[in-house]
Amino acid sequence: MDRPTGTGEDYLRLDNQICFSLHAATRAFNGVYRGALKELGLTYPQYLVMLVLWEHGELPVKGIGERLKLDSGTLSPLLKRLEAAGYVERRRSPEDERSVTVRVTEEGAALRRKALGVPRAIAAATGLELEEIQELRDRLHALAARLDAVDAGALGCG
Amino acid sequence: MDRPTGTGEDYLRLDNQICFSLHAATRAFNGVYRGALKELGLTYPQYLVMLVLWEHGELPVKGIGERLKLDSGTLSPLLKRLEAAGYVERRRSPEDERSVTVRVTEEGAALRRKALGVPRAIAAATGLELEEIQELRDRLHALAARLDAVDAGALGCG
DNA sequence: CGCCATTAGATTGTGCACAACTTAATTGAG
DNA sequence: CTCAATTAAGTTGTGCACAATCTAATGGCG
Numbered sequence: 267m268d269r270p271t272g273t274g275e276d277y278l279r280l281d282n283q284i285c286f287s288l289h290a291a292t293r294a295f296n297g298v299y300r301g302a303l304k305e306l307g308l309t310y311p312q313y314l315v316m317l318v319l320w321e322h323g324e325l326p327v328k329g330i331g332e333r334l335k336l337d338s339g340t341l342s343p344l345l346k347r348l349e350a351a352g353y354v355e356r357r358r359s360p361e362d363e364r365s366v367t368v369r370v371t372e373e374g375a376a377l378r379r380k381a382l383g384v385p386r387a388i389a390a391a392t393g394l395e396l397e398e399i400q401e402l403r404d405r406l407h408a409l410a411a412r413l414d415a416v417d418a419g420a421l422g423c424g
Numbered sequence: 425m426d427r428p429t430g431t432g433e434d435y436l437r438l439d440n441q442i443c444f445s446l447h448a449a450t451r452a453f454n455g456v457y458r459g460a461l462k463e464l465g466l467t468y469p470q471y472l473v474m475l476v477l478w479e480h481g482e483l484p485v486k487g488i489g490e491r492l493k494l495d496s497g498t499l500s501p502l503l504k505r506l507e508a509a510g511y512v513e514r515r516r517s518p519e520d521e522r523s524v525t526v527r528v529t530e531e532g533a534a535l536r537r538k539a540l541g542v543p544r545a546i547a548a549a550t551g552l553e554l555e556e557i558q559e560l561r562d563r564l565h566a567l568a569a570r571l572d573a574v575d576a577g578a579l580g581c582g
Numbered sequence: 583c584g585c586c587a588t589t590a591g592a593t594t595g596t597g598c599a600c601a602a603c604t605t606a607a608t609t610g611a612g
Numbered sequence: 613c614t615c616a617a618t619t620a621a622g623t624t625g626t627g628c629a630c631a632a633t634c635t636a637a638t639g640g641c642g
Contacts, residue, residue: 278542281544282472282543284550284557298575310598314444327622340599392567407441467626467628486590494630496593497632502627521590588638589637595630597628599627603622610616611616
């Protein structure tokens with residue numbers, strides 16, 4: 267192999283690790299959630315949507331998208347599946363016919379009670395103390411914010 | 425709203441944050457990589473596959489899957505696309521006709537040289553020092569390992 | 583040798599992420 | 613008021629992740 271130069275090879279190795287670790291951690295989380303959410307009949311992204319809806323009661327599609335950073339191309343079919351499952355209702359807003367309001371149904375509210383046990387199981391699965399989880403969360407949040415800014419703003423230098 | 429009990433509500437909020445932060449950070453990374461890899465004609469998962477192939481020269485599909493924790497359902501079509509792009513070759517192993525060996529082509533090797541600049545750009549985009557990146561990577565690695573173990577082993581207590 | 587369990591890949595089907603485009607409603611400038 | 617720009621959802625197409633299933637090759641055992 268070429269001798270590491272400090273300009274390419276070792277950076278490449280390092281980057282490999284951080285991005286792959288993130289990728290792997292996300293998929294590992296997905297796997298654990300998949301098991302925990304199976305009996306609720308939710309996928310992990312559906313669970314995220316239900317979390318914001320449980321918190322806010324009802325939101326326009328756009329509002330859900332802003333909170334989860336997802337666009338209509340992802341949300342429209344996902345919400346249809348949640349509606350088909352009976353957990354949410356969608357209806358055009360009377361004030362603005364362009365907007366669709368998503369509301370938790372009674373069945374969706376009942377699901378919330380069943381979901382209350384999930385987070386504790388997940389937290390236990392991580393094997394981390396609350397403080398560690400919080401710290402990691404804060405770092406990831408800051409990292410995502412930074413990356414989003416760079417992505418949108420086309421790379422400010424340093 | 426129900427008063428937080430310490431058993432459900434606040435855990436739920438916390439878990440929301442950690443899992444969502446991870447989710448959001450991964451997608452933010454994907455977005456930045458998407459931009460950086462566009463001129464190479466690679467997606468981010470394709471880039472990961474090329475990284476392990478650049479490192480090992482040639483590997484069976486199974487070997488790639490072990491390193492990236494991906495199964496044939498994901499890798500088969502992805503490798504076909506990489507082959508169609510001319511970056512890899514696939515051929516049945518003569519010793520074991522069940523196995524398919526994936527090898528980097530000359531064009532794939534040339535791509536590597538073009539890819540050398542990518543990691544530095546990504547590292548810069550994170551706005552983190554190398555030490556911070558390493559620490560975060562280690563934590564995520566440990567977290568993923570823990571979650572994978574729990575997932576496979578169906579939840580040991582504690 | 584003949585047969586079955588195992589193994590490696592490929593295939594199929596579902597769901598998510600995202601880009602690009604379409605449709606319909608709303609807003610705003612002239 | 614009229615028409616162009618904007619906005620909110622939805623639709624389409626590509627690619628990844630993963631479960632389930634299938635095919636073909638291998639290996640082990642009687």
